């Protein structure tokens with residue numbers, strides 16, 4: 001978690017007083033500690049990139065992406081995974097080196113592919129043969145050669161919420177690992193004049209604490225590498241093993257160092273390549289949550305407190321499922337505290353509810369807190385990943401601001417939306433315009 005100081009009455013985060021942050025920038029407020037991001041990147045460098053030859057790290061931008069984050073990731077020397085034309089556009093605007101960008105997604109359209117290919121994207125991770133044909137057509141039109149990986153569905157299950165499992169045989173992502181499928185896909189890619197097949201990709205899911213599904217997937221994909229070598233003489237140059245490494249949200253979550261996953265992946269690939277007589281490809285990892293999740297907190301102001309005698313007590317906050325969709329989407333759990341009563345004794349059980357018009361707009365259930373009163377600042381921990389990036393305008397609620405703390409200085413990196421932002425794209429058809 002992002003370095004809270006537990007000895008202070010007011011929660012300090014990354015060297016800043018959280019109540020002051022709330023006063024200065026307003027709430028709800030996403031606060032991100034740059035030092036935590038850099039620390040995570042450094043751990044990846046020490047424990048993966050410098051430890052194993054021929055490896056690459058790519059940050060999965062879907063977890064949290066904006067111009068500042070692109071710059072941090074670029075300075076760390078990592079690649080970037082984008083999953084839509086919008087994320088790609090952001091990376092372009094940030095001046096991110098395009099040769100280090102991986103373009104994912106199960107239904108990329110022609111205009112997204114055009115944007116990617118015309119800007120010399122590093123890799124496109126291809127989800128289907130339909131997409132292969134689109135890429136070949138666009139690349140031909142632009143007279144460019146595009147490097148691709150095939151996304152494979154390894155057919156493994158991961159122990160995480162069912163909505164964030166992606167490696168199972170029935171997944172919407174990737175090509176199923178079946179002999180005929182694979183041979184057909186590789187043959188077709190080899191035949192393409194404007195495409196260069198670099199290898200394979202898999203991603204088994206998110207918030208995973210056990211390395212088994214990664215290791216089992218490496219085993220299966222290594223068998224694919226052997227198959228295509230024997231049958232088609234195709235040598236796999238790259239294997240992207242996705243992300244998915246779990247982080248701390250609530251007590252009981254295991255905190256895994258990066259090498260718990262990466263050492264196991266490397267051991268398996270080396271062992272398989274030896275036994276199957278294969279060259280070891282470049283191994284790529286693609287974590288998102290693991291890099292940014294624990295670097296973020298969200299601050300809210302408590303408004304009304306509602307007690308239903310002998311049944312339940314609620315504290316209502318000035319945000320909710322618009323800034324953190326995960327509890328409503330897949331029952332995600334969080335730790336939270338009252339920032340201005342950080343070391344006060346916890347005397348009540350209370351449920352934190354948002355301000356949206358949905359019963360499921362509950363952020364944290366049955367939380368133990370000191371007496372909660374209007375005006376208190378609630379802090380939710382580990383909100384760096386998939387909070388801001390999933391923020392939405394349900395109920396026409398403006399999106400919260402994002403503040404980055406670097407060396408004790410807090411700066412806005414994404415401004416708070418206002419009401420005018422919310423209706424900027426509205427248009428009145430002629431027949432509804434006011435009479436003059």
Ligand SMILES: Cc1ncc(COP(=O)(O)O)c(C=O)c1O
Nearest residue numbers: 060203206207243244287288289
């Ligand atoms: C293809 C791909 N790579 C990487 C990630 C990052 O996952 P995580 O944030 O769990 O590391 C995702 C997340 O959905 C993904 O779909």
